[in-house]
Amino acid sequence: MKLHPVQTLVSRCIGHLSRQRYDVIVVGGGHAGTEAAAAAARMGAETLLVTQKIQTIGALSCNPSLGGVGKGHLVREVDALDGLCGRAGDWAGIHFSILNRRKGPAVWGPRAQLDRQRYREFIQGELLSIKRLTVLEGSVEDLLVTEPNPDEPGSHRVTGICLENVLHPISASSVVLTTGTFLSGSLFVGQTTSPGGRIGDAPSSAGLSRTLKETLGLRVGRLRTGTPPRIVKESVDFSLANVHLPDRHPTPFSFMNTHTRCKPEEQLPCHLTYTTPGVERVVQESLHLNCHIQQDTKGPRYCPSIESRVLRFPGRRHLVWLEPEGLTSDLLYPQGLSMTMPPEVQLRLIREIPALRRAEIHAPGYGVQYDFVCPTQLSSALQVKSTQGLFLAGQINGTTGYEEAAAQGLWAGVNAARQAHSMPPVSLSRTESYIGVLIDDLVSRGVTEPYRMFTSRAEFRTTLRPDNADLRLTPKGYELGCVSSSRYQEATRVQNSLQEAMTALQALTLSTNSCREKLPDIRVSETKSTVLTGMELLQYKELSFEMLASVFPERLSPYLEFSQRLKIEAVYKPHCDINKKEIERIQREENMFLPPDIDYFSLPVSLSNEAREILDRVRPTTLGAATRLEGITPAAVVNLYNYVHFAK
Ligand code: FAD
Numbered sequence: 001m002k003l004h005p006v007q008t009l010v011s012r013c014i015g016h017l018s019r020q021r022y023d024v025i026v027v028g029g030g031h032a033g034t035e036a037a038a039a040a041a042r043m044g045a046e047t048l049l050v051t052q053k054i055q056t057i058g059a060l061s062c063n064p065s066l067g068g069v070g071k072g073h074l075v076r077e078v079d080a081l082d083g084l085c086g087r088a089g090d091w092a093g094i095h096f097s098i099l100n101r102r103k104g105p106a107v108w109g110p111r112a113q114l115d116r117q118r119y120r121e122f123i124q125g126e127l128l129s130i131k132r133l134t135v136l137e138g139s140v141e142d143l144l145v146t147e148p149n150p151d152e153p154g155s156h157r158v159t160g161i162c163l164e165n166v167l168h169p170i171s172a173s174s175v176v177l178t179t180g181t182f183l184s185g186s187l188f189v190g191q192t193t194s195p196g197g198r199i200g201d202a203p204s205s206a207g208l209s210r211t212l213k214e215t216l217g218l219r220v221g222r223l224r225t226g227t228p229p230r231i232v233k234e235s236v237d238f239s240l241a242n243v244h245l246p247d248r249h250p251t252p253f254s255f256m257n258t259h260t261r262c263k264p265e266e267q268l269p270c271h272l273t274y275t276t277p278g279v280e281r282v283v284q285e286s287l288h289l290n291c292h293i294q295q296d297t298k299g300p301r302y303c304p305s306i307e308s309r310v311l312r313f314p315g316r317r318h319l320v321w322l323e324p325e326g327l328t329s330d331l332l333y334p335q336g337l338s339m340t341m342p343p344e345v346q347l348r349l350i351r352e353i354p355a356l357r358r359a360e361i362h363a364p365g366y367g368v369q370y371d372f373v374c375p376t377q378l379s380s381a382l383q384v385k386s387t388q389g390l391f392l393a394g395q396i397n398g399t400t401g402y403e404e405a406a407a408q409g410l411w412a413g414v415n416a417a418r419q420a421h422s423m424p425p426v427s428l429s430r431t432e433s434y435i436g437v438l439i440d441d442l443v444s445r446g447v448t449e450p451y452r453m454f455t456s457r458a459e460f461r462t463t464l465r466p467d468n469a470d471l472r473l474t475p476k477g478y479e480l481g482c483v484s485s486s487r488y489q490e491a492t493r494v495q496n497s498l499q500e501a502m503t504a505l506q507a508l509t510l511s512t513n514s515c516r517e518k519l520p521d522i523r524v525s526e527t528k529s530t531v532l533t534g535m536e537l538l539q540y541k542e543l544s545f546e547m548l549a550s551v552f553p554e555r556l557s558p559y560l561e562f563s564q565r566l567k568i569e570a571v572y573k574p575h576c577d578i579n580k581k582e583i584e585r586i587q588r589e590e591n592m593f594l595p596p597d598i599d600y601f602s603l604p605v606s607l608s609n610e611a612r613e614i615l616d617r618v619r620p621t622t623l624g625a626a627t628r629l630e631g632i633t634p635a636a637v638v639n640l641y642n643y644v645h646f647a648k
Contacts, residue, residue, distance in 0.1 A: 276317065
């Protein structure tokens with residue numbers, strides 16, 4: 001792992017731009033913007049990243065952590081497409097753990113607590129090392145928009161940007177907007193409201209919002225989120241909280257890393273504590289002093305403020321995680337205590353928790369409300385359908401979270417570069433990736449509250465696992481041009497080795513009698529066939545690849561490096577084979593006719609109300625036409641196929 005000092009990046013960016021025209025301009029240096037700019041440049045586009053402050057590139061606005069259930073899948077996929085966040089997580093992680101370990105590996109959630117400073121340094125250093133990428137500090141005041149073509153009413157084209165206090169516009173074939181929580185952003189603490197995108201940062205210019213709404217006619221909504229106060233570590237009584245240690249063997253996010261920067265013994269613990277009735281009392285007593293919470297704007301359901309938690313679930317105690325902000329930081333992040341009441345009330349509230357009874361607040365919590373663009377107005381390439389050359393990614397599309405932003409940013413960057421090179425757009429399907437699920441959900445269903453990823457959103461979970469994101473996406477990314485040849489070579493080596501190992505496992509057989517003798521730890525069922533292949537044996541929970549390799553050292557020990565991956569492949573093989581067949585069958589049955597009089601509302605199959613409404617409204621004539629409808633998931637198509645096929 002290499003690192004460039006932040007200072008170098010700052011000095012490189014100040015000065016004159018070498019050109020007034022770029023292939024791609026990315027607005028915003030958050031999680032979406034940095035991935036978009038890096039991806040576009042990797043794709044061969046001359047790219048300009050413009051952001052308000054160079055020092056905040058790669059800033060973690062809220063919690064210092066990456067990954068988790070569903071989110072960890074996105075990080076692995078971004079990494080498989082050569083994005084930055086996975087490697088940044090490995091560089092900056094100070095507490096690695098796999099969440100959901102009690103469930104199957106398909107839904108494990110790789111997660112790490114991060115050192116804020118290290119994360120920023122890594123992202124900034126990486127951007128510096130990318131060819132064809134220029135970073136400029138500045139605020140984008142407006143978009144350059146051409147008048148609509150009279151033959152195509154309502155169709156605009158974005159041709160560049162105008163910077164605040166700079167006379168000359170900068171033109172580009174594609175512009176990617178990733179303004180996060182900054183579009184018409186307002187900050188809230190207690191009864192005070194002020195314009196801002198994040199504490200210490202001004203909102204995006206009003207001109208940008210106006211152009212999106214008035215000139216381009218885009219539908220815009222409003223959402224909110226909030227962050228907890230930061231607490232002085234020294235003032236916390238950790239003896240009154242439960243300690244949680246990181247995994248003994250940290251699992252890196254990146255397929256290119258075999259270990260994390262922070263050694264296992266250097267990792268820091270987190271602590272768990274709970275709210276008390278006193279916390280609830282302070283929330284209730286201070287509601288009239290809290291204007292953020294009094295508004296109707298929707299906040300993040302899965303990362304709610306303490307006010308929302310207490311109001312929705314009165315009388316319950318709620319979890320509070322005390323998480324380190326960095327390896328040497330003096331501060332703690334109290335996850336679960338996002339709040340927007342006046343600072344003195346915040347202090348009163350946290351002191352109702354025994355471990356925090358003498359706690360000091362370094363910076364109070366606050367809320368932010370911002371505009372988002374309704375994402376149903378985008379194509380699956382994340383381009384605004386009615387406006388050529390304009391792509392949107394990240395929180396501006398109604399999502400919440402660094403991982404969701406990074407995933408969209410990468411894909412918007414790929415497509416912005418393709419459009420600049422006059423190439424057709426590309427999309428990722430729900431059957432091949434969580435990024436595909438995320439984008440499809442956004443563009444086909446839209447959002448009514450901040451959207452975050454969960455594994456339950458994917459229909460083919462057993463295939464879309466965090467362990468195999470490289471096999472699913474790296475070859476495609478290489479073909480598109482956003483993956484380096486070194487990563488592609490590594491993914492190919494892994495793929496070939498896994499294939500060889502699985503062939504060896506398939507060829508290896510053991511009778512049930514020999515199993516009992518050589519592998520006494522596994523209980524082979526009497527009813528099972530008398531001969532089992534290595535692949536079938538590995539499906540036994542108690543048997544690891546290492547145990548099997550010790551029985552067949554010559555044939556299996558060359559693959560010990562892939563022990564865990566092979567075990568997972570074997571366990572999920574039967575499910576994945578069924579999934580694959582279902583998907584192939586649907587593809588073959590594209591032309592199957594759907595009866596014109598079908599009553600979708602009473603169809604006795606598992607279909608969401610939303611899917612039934614869409615099918616009833618559109619009445620597709622063939623299965624293929626149903627497949628291509630926005631809002632119709634592959635699982636819905638499988639169920640529809642089964643019904644029509646077997647009802648014949
Ligand atoms: P951001 O990370 O917000 O980055 C936007 C970037 O665009 C910034 O660098 C900004 O300077 C730049 N920019 C904006 N306008 C312009 C312009 N006109 N010209 C140039 N540059 C511009 N996520 C959760 O998952 N859970 C939470 O509980 C949570 N709470 C949050 C609380 C707060 C107070 C905030 C601010 C964020 C919170 N987040 C939370 C959201 C998380 O920070 C975002 O989801 C994530 O950062 C979005 O990434 P992004 O790239 O879309 O935008």
